[in-house]
Amino acid sequence: MSIHVEQAIIHEISQDGEGQLACRLRPQPLLNGQAVEVMLEELHQTYSSKAGKGFGYFGVPEDDGDANPAFEEALTNYRSNEMGFVEFSSAAVKLLQQELAKYDFSQGGFLLLSCYTSITSDYLFVAMLNAKSSMTVLDDMELTQNNHLDLSNIQLAARIDLTEWQADETSRKYISFIRGRAGRKVADFFLDFMGCVEGVNLKAQNKSLMVAVEDFVASGELTKDERQQCRDKVYDYCTNQFDSGEDVQMKDLADELADDGMDSFYDFATGGEYELEEEFPADKSTLRQLKKFSGTGGGVTLSFDSGHLGERVIYDPISDTIMIKGVPANLKDQLDRRLKGGN
Template sequence: MPIRHSIIHQIDKKPDGSPAVLQLSGTELHESQATENMLHDLNLAYNAKTGKGWGFFHAQSGAFPLSGWLQTFIDGGDFIEFSITAVEHLTRLMEESNLSVGGHVLFAHYQQGMTEYLVVALLQHSESVTVNADLSVTPSKHLDFGNIHLATRINLSEWRNNPQSRQYISFLKGSKGRKATDYFRDFIGCQEGVDGPGETRTLLKAFSDFVAAEDLHEDSAREKTQALVSYSMAQAKIGEPIALDELSELIDEDRPKAFYDFIRNKDYGLSPEIPADKRTLNQYRRFTGRTNGLSISFESHMLGSAIEYDAEAGSLLMRDLPTQLRDQLKRASA
């Protein structure tokens, strides 16, 4: 993971409402194993976070200036100057919101494979204890990557090469409500372009329809489900989107375009690449069973809502039956 530029500034802001104090760095971080480890640990923590948003830049304006400053840097501008201008803007927005404490602000421009990224993250410290060489103990501080609430990762290659994309920016939505994070989204100048959980649910619905249309044997359906979940979770782990053509190949090696063509022909409205939402994927598991001409298959999240299970009677109560099935039953009972 070649790191092209990286720098850390500090915003000292207390929760008591006192003015923020900005401490600027005039030098980039040196290329070192420690810097690489820091960025690696940050990426791991960021990828593991659920509740991300995906979007794209607002048109550059006085309210949303970051994309213009970033473009100037990409076109050959100075990285330190870009980071200082950006963190000063972030500090002003933080003051206005009065809902955030400060921290160390990391700007890192790096390359992963053939793709360039910019990550901006507000990092906090945690107190811990270390054992010295003489076996005494002293308090120490370390960056708490598990406690990241404000961060964004911008796919610079996607932004530059595919300006029509609506998902080249990802950002943490945070667990403290929108008011606590809106100022950071304003700092990015980002509008949400893709509903990650919604897109993932649509993909899973398309897969369920595909399994039903193919009339797959239970073992085959389970195998393909495992392929879908494993690939999607692996993509989420490394912060990469689900590529529908790759997924289609994994689901059916003998007919690598079958699932991809099914999605396109049914027009589910999915982009060729969609963000993988880990929370939605974690909830996804199918209950399936066949016996004496009866075939039942449903997603786990339906249990307790649309479907109720009576363990004592060994029966299922199903609501909201598909329209096509209800029409068939009406005709059969007429």
């Protein structure tokens, strides 16, 4: 196990026949320690591997200047031992019920709250889980239908780094959350019930880092191989940070590049117009552009390793054309067969 679960509980928000939401509260934490550990380990891994998460903090939104501090206050009381975990979780699910009551799209679900430790940080995991129907074969080979929690398809979840929250008052990224499929707006109510405001723009920070790297390699007297080596080094470092659940540290990244003789990257990237934070979460989908070029449009999809540009792949911006030398074997086979067919 990569985590140690301290407390976990599940409450239910359900809809009655008249469409009114009601809470069914569990009076004590979950007791089956092994089942809880297995469930939270799976959720921890699933959540950590989710790409494109948003990051925020407890605060006041800039658009309307109003925020509900009740969740933060309850969490503060729990962490200071003025409130028990069950009492805190009950207050949280009631806040969620009140928020959900403002909308007409929810039929409720199971609210899971768990405090656990991973590596050196304490976390509070908050997730809305749904039940999923499945079929089971009994011992007498008879079929029966039952419901189970859908742990692999979490869409409404947030994780609070309690250690960072209590250690750094200036942090704007101690709360991470899953973005909805159509953008953050899908999960607004889930963040609102916690009083969470988006802080660090993950995509913007990683895009700025990528631009800084490209400007850096273009400004120096580096060979083509050295430029690509720099891009690969940045991508590998950021990927390792993402996989280990750690933030990109600009000082550490600069030190990685300094080992290869590129010792001015830190001053270049942080002293210019890139507006990079000292540390921020990595976004592999954005930084992948350091390794690959890809694009889709007009029925054409093209992707290739950036190292091929200028060699196997020749781009002419004036004529708006790309020439590929050495067509991939499987594509060549498809094209040859189509040509033999007379088209």
